[in-house]
Amino acid sequence: MSFFQKLTFFLGVLTIPYLLGMSGLFFGHSPPILNGAGGSFPYPLYSKWYFEYTKIDPSVRFNYQPIGSGGGIHQLLSHTIDFAGSDSPIPDSLITGSSREVIHIPTVAGAVVIAYNLANVPLLNLNKETLSGIFLGEITRWNDPRIVFLNPQATLPDLPIVVIHRSDGSGTTYIFTEYLSKISQRWAILAGKGTSVRWQIGIGAKGNAGVAAAIKTINGSIGYIELAYALQNGFPMAAIQNQIGQYVAPSMESVTKAFPRSFDHKDFRISLTDSAEEGAYPIAGLTWILLNINSTPPLRLECLIKFLSWALTDGQTYVLPMDYAPLPSSLRQNVLHLLEEVRRKNSLSAFPWSQRRSCWLLVGKECKISCPNLAIFKNK
Amino acid sequence: MGRMLFSSQHNTANNDPFERALANRGQKFKENIFTLLVYCCAFTLPTLLVFAAYELTTKCMPTVSKFGISFLFNHDWNPVSGHFGALPFLYGTAMSSGLSLLIASFLGLGTALFLTEFSPRWIQKPLIILIQIISAIPSVVWGLWALFELIPWLQKYVVPFLKDHLGFLPFFQGNFYGVSMLSGSLVVAIMILPIMISVTIEMIKSVPSIYKEAVFALGSTHWESIRIGVLPFIKKGLLGVAILGLGRAIGEAMAVTMVIGNKPEISLSLLSPAYTLSSVLANEFAESTSELHISALYEIALLLGAITIVVNLLAQLFIHGLEPLDFTKLFGKENQKKNLS
Numbered sequence: 195m196s197f198f199q200k201l202t203f204f205l206g207v208l209t210i211p212y213l214l215g216m217s218g219l220f221f222g223h224s225p226p227i228l229n230g231a232g233g234s235f236p237y238p239l240y241s242k243w244y245f246e247y248t249k250i251d252p253s254v255r256f257n258y259q260p261i262g263s264g265g266g267i268h269q270l271l272s273h274t275i276d277f278a279g280s281d282s283p284i285p286d287s288l289i290t291g292s293s294r295e296v297i298h299i300p301t302v303a304g305a306v307v308i309a310y311n312l313a314n315v316p317l318l319n320l321n322k323e324t325l326s327g328i329f330l331g332e333i334t335r336w337n338d339p340r341i342v343f344l345n346p347q348a349t350l351p352d353l354p355i356v357v358i359h360r361s362d363g364s365g366t367t368y369i370f371t372e373y374l375s376k377i378s379q380r381w382a383i384l385a386g387k388g389t390s391v392r393w394q395i396g397i398g399a400k401g402n403a404g405v406a407a408a409i410k411t412i413n414g415s416i417g418y419i420e421l422a423y424a425l426q427n428g429f430p431m432a433a434i435q436n437q438i439g440q441y442v443a444p445s446m447e448s449v450t451k452a453f454p455r456s457f458d459h460k461d462f463r464i465s466l467t468d469s470a471e472e473g474a475y476p477i478a479g480l481t482w483i484l485l486n487i488n489s490t491p492p493l494r495l496e497c498l499i500k501f502l503s504w505a506l507t508d509g510q511t512y513v514l515p516m517d518y519a520p521l522p523s524s525l526r527q528n529v530l531h532l533l534e535e536v537r538r539k540n541s542l543s544a545f546p547w548s549q550r551r552s553c554w555l556l557v558g559k560e561c562k563i564s565c566p567n568l569a570i571f572k573n574k
Numbered sequence: 575m576g577r578m579l580f581s582s583q584h585n586t587a588n589n590d591p592f593e594r595a596l597a598n599r600g601q602k603f604k605e606n607i608f609t610l611l612v613y614c615c616a617f618t619l620p621t622l623l624v625f626a627a628y629e630l631t632t633k634c635m636p637t638v639s640k641f642g643i644s645f646l647f648n649h650d651w652n653p654v655s656g657h658f659g660a661l662p663f664l665y666g667t668a669m670s671s672g673l674s675l676l677i678a679s680f681l682g683l684g685t686a687l688f689l690t691e692f693s694p695r696w697i698q699k700p701l702i703i704l705i706q707i708i709s710a711i712p713s714v715v716w717g718l719w720a721l722f723e724l725i726p727w728l729q730k731y732v733v734p735f736l737k738d739h740l741g742f743l744p745f746f747q748g749n750f751y752g753v754s755m756l757s758g759s760l761v762v763a764i765m766i767l768p769i770m771i772s773v774t775i776e777m778i779k780s781v782p783s784i785y786k787e788a789v790f791a792l793g794s795t796h797w798e799s800i801r802i803g804v805l806p807f808i809k810k811g812l813l814g815v816a817i818l819g820l821g822r823a824i825g826e827a828m829a830v831t832m833v834i835g836n837k838p839e840i841s842l843s844l845l846s847p848a849y850t851l852s853s854v855l856a857n858e859f860a861e862s863t864s865e866l867h868i869s870a871l872y873e874i875a876l877l878l879g880a881i882t883i884v885v886n887l888l889a890q891l892f893i894h895g896l897e898p899l900d901f902t903k904l905f906g907k908e909n910q911k912k913n914l915s
Contacts, residue, residue, distance in 0.1 A: 363861025398836025
């Protein structure tokens with residue numbers, strides 16, 4: 195045998211197991227894969243959820259790519275994935291249309307902390323004026339009277355304030371700039387809110403890790419980091435004055451306290467920043483899973499709804515140990531209610547037989563076990 | 575293989591053993607399949623390039639029609655209000671790659687001259703291998719190294735020295751916070767050095783030694799022999815090497831993003847943070863939601879692609895010793911003969 199013949203033979207042998215694996219697709223033995231993409235902030239928790247959920251319901255599998263919220267939203271709206279994860283809500287203009295009706299399902303909450311590097315200052319209090327002043331470049335030195343007034347116990351050095359912000363677009367930036375836009379008129383005009391904004395001053399660093407590294411190396415620096423990252427790395431964090439005047443240090447409890455008592459029962463695009471609740475940490479935000487309920491194949495949607503219902507009930511045990519703030523139970527009940535409603539509409543909605551059939555082929559046989567109420571389609 | 579193929583097409587004489595073997599139809603069929611396959615392989619990449627260019631151009635139409643040429647001269651970059659201008663990024667890219675090229679050119683030529691002319695035999699091989707290993711280190715590793723090792727070192731020793739002795743220059747004004755144009759350029763210089771050194775070494779080796787020997791015969795020193803007998807012959811090639819390095823420097827994203835400070839501002843000072851075309855792409859692409867923002871990023875990508883392609887083409891022209899647009903010399907043989915005679 196010549197070298198090329200050997201090579202071809204070898205490659206041919208290699209493809210046999212691959213083809214055998216593929217055959218599962220055609221004979222309906224492989225579980226349906228639900229494809230998702232989006233924010234990287236909830237990715238560790240979602241991975242844990244997928245892992246635990248497939249133990250209970252082995253008939254589905256998940257594939258979630260943490261490509262960023264913006265990318266997830268775009269893929270969802272162009273129908274290339276079944277669900278998206280996003281740290282910022284989508285505006286109405288993007289989600290109403292014939293082929294798209296997107297619902298926001300909140301999963302967990304997170305917070306943004308203000309970390310700083312000052313020797314011998316373990317505690318720092320900041321209120322709305324000083325925080326927005328620092329990030330607007332109006333307060334430039336640590337011993338500014340406005341900061342000293344809030345921190346009589348601390349000895350603040352005569353150092354320039356170096357502002358560090360995220361350079362990559364991120365949900366963390368969205369939450370922080372949304373808060374600044376709420377508390378400062380000037381900020382809202384000059385920069386506004388978004389996953390990337392035009393910063394007035396400061397240095398951009400890539401990712402939570404980049405900001406953390408910059409804060410560690412630059413004396414007199416201040417920046418914002420995602421709460422879980424700051425907790426795991428032990429950064430000094432400033433206590434922020436909330437809307438009702440309390441200075442609150444960031445923690446899981448104070449984030450969960452930021453949820454409003456009453457909210458819309460259909461639209462869960464709730465903003466947690468600058469909460470008026472007792473003991474609430476003011477710079478908090480939700481992360482959502484987005485479902486396109488009009489154009490996702492019904493069987494896939496059914497499987498997703500089952501998964502989300504599990505995540506918001508039994509799945510909650512994994513939230514706190516992984517440094518995410520859980521949703522309060524009243525909100526969870528409402529979300530579960532909405533999911534149930536969507537599920538009923540989904541399974542009862544009348545659509546042509548051909549479409550049903552294609553969905554059936556797409557998802558495969560196995561889903562029948564996990565979604566028993568859809569068996570009616572098969573009999574028709 | 576090619577010879578067999580072409581000769582089989584005008585099949586006249588049957589006494590050639592190749593011809594007889596190819597008379598078999600099955601054999602011919604195999605040959606044709608093979609040819610087709612090779613054609614497909616060869617055209618894959620060029621087709622991809624054309625498609626990529628087409629895609630980028632169509633995707634960036636919204637910003638092109640909205641901002642036109644002012645996109646290149648506007649220095650406002652505000653994704654929230656939807657105002658986009660690429661000037662700070664263009665400036666940052668030009669400045670950082672220019673500076674890194676300056677550093678790398680001196681270091682690269684020096685290293686290459688040492689390795690070819692001055693170094694003892696036993697150290698030559700290991701040094702060349704070490705330099706080539708450097709090019710295998712991933713960009714992100716250099717970025718991390720720069721963030722945690724290079725920047726503290728710059729902060730502690732280099733920048734105070736520069737400020738003390740050259741502080742009057744506009745390049746060393748303002749506070750130094752570590753992440754800056756200087757750090758970014760240094761990292762890029764390190765990353766483009768290996769390829770520049772390898773190419774320079776090859777070029778020096780290709781200069782026939784008779785020139786140098788002739789200069790020696792006239793009683794020159796070692797350095798003079800290099801200056802008269804080597805350098806004039808590779809002048810154009812050195813320019814090509816520089817442009818090749820420049821092409822690499824312009825495209826470098828990861829390590830630069832980590833250490834350049836990502837501030838879209840135009841400042842002469844090397845100690846202040848800056849922003850480059852490739853870093854803004856690396857930073858903002860994943861999380862951009864508005865149509866205009868994405869379109870602006872696509873236009874940046876197109877700009878970056880166009881600049882790198884032009885620079886690399888220039889490098890090719892210079893390295894192969896061609897006059898621009900003189901295609902008669904493209905087929906290396908005459909060229910080599912000319913060099914030798």
